[in-house]
Amino acid sequence: MTLSDLQHLVHQLGPATPEITTIVQEAIDCWSVTFDEDVALQLGWNARSGRILMQCALGQPEEGAREALYAVLLNANLQLTGVADVKLALGDAEEDVMLIGEFDLEEVTVEGLRQRLSEFLNFAGKFSQMVAATFEDAAPEDCAMTTFTLRDRA
Numbered sequence: 001m002t003l004s005d006l007q008h009l010v011h012q013l014g015p016a017t018p019e020i021t022t023i024v025q026e027a028i029d030c031w032s033v034t035f036d037e038d039v040a041l042q043l044g045w046n047a048r049s050g051r052i053l054m055q056c057a058l059g060q061p062e063e064g065a066r067e068a069l070y071a072v073l074l075n076a077n078l079q080l081t082g083v084a085d086v087k088l089a090l091g092d093a094e095e096d097v098m099l100i101g102e103f104d105l106e107e108v109t110v111e112g113l114r115q116r117l118s119e120f121l122n123f124a125g126k127f128s129q130m131v132a133a134t135f136e137d138a139a140p141e142d143c144a145m146t147t148f149t150l151r152d153r154a
Contacts, residue, residue: 001108003029003045006052010043012110017117039121052103052113054120057096058088058128066095069131073097076127086123097131099124 010031014023024032029045041056061069073088080086086101101120105112 001050001052001105003047005108006045009108009110009113013113016110017114033117035121039124041117041120041124043117046102049102052105052116054101054103054117056099056120056124057091058099058124059097059131060095061097061131065133069097072130073127084123086120088127097127099127 006029010023010025013033014020019035019037020033021036022032022034024034026032026042027044029047031043032040033043034040039056041054044053044055046053070090077087085103086099089098089100090096091098099120101123103116103120105116107115
């Protein structure tokens with residue numbers, strides 16, 4: 001897959017996906033994609049790896065739960081290594097938790113890109129629930145990673 005392929009697919013993505021409200025090209029290799037439920041992600045191209053990059057903010061944890069949640073997210077990164085093409089990180093000054101993914105397309109088609117977007121948004125939804133949780137009934141350590149459906153990279 002090339003940058004030209006991705007540019008072509010992104011131009012087709014909006015009309016082919018009714019849930020997308022806007023796609024804004026921010027650079028030659030970067031787009032902001034907004035969905036109808038005010039969900040937004042950044043879609044880009046990694047020229048070095050020839051892979052698609054996706055990232056989105058998952059929110060900010062409550063002040064009292066930050067350290068414990070950060071420990072859980074670091075543990076999640078360890079568990080995701082070699083299993084899924086996503087990782088968690090902290091954003092810039094706003095301290096948002098970010099989900100970052102880097103993907104190949106199994107099919108260089110709009111449907112292939114839609115499938116990757118769907119996988120990424122599935123991960124984002126599950127992790128954003130962890131970030132938003134108040135942990136009143138359970139410590140963040142009790143959030144089981146087994147609730148995630150991870151695909152094998154092989």
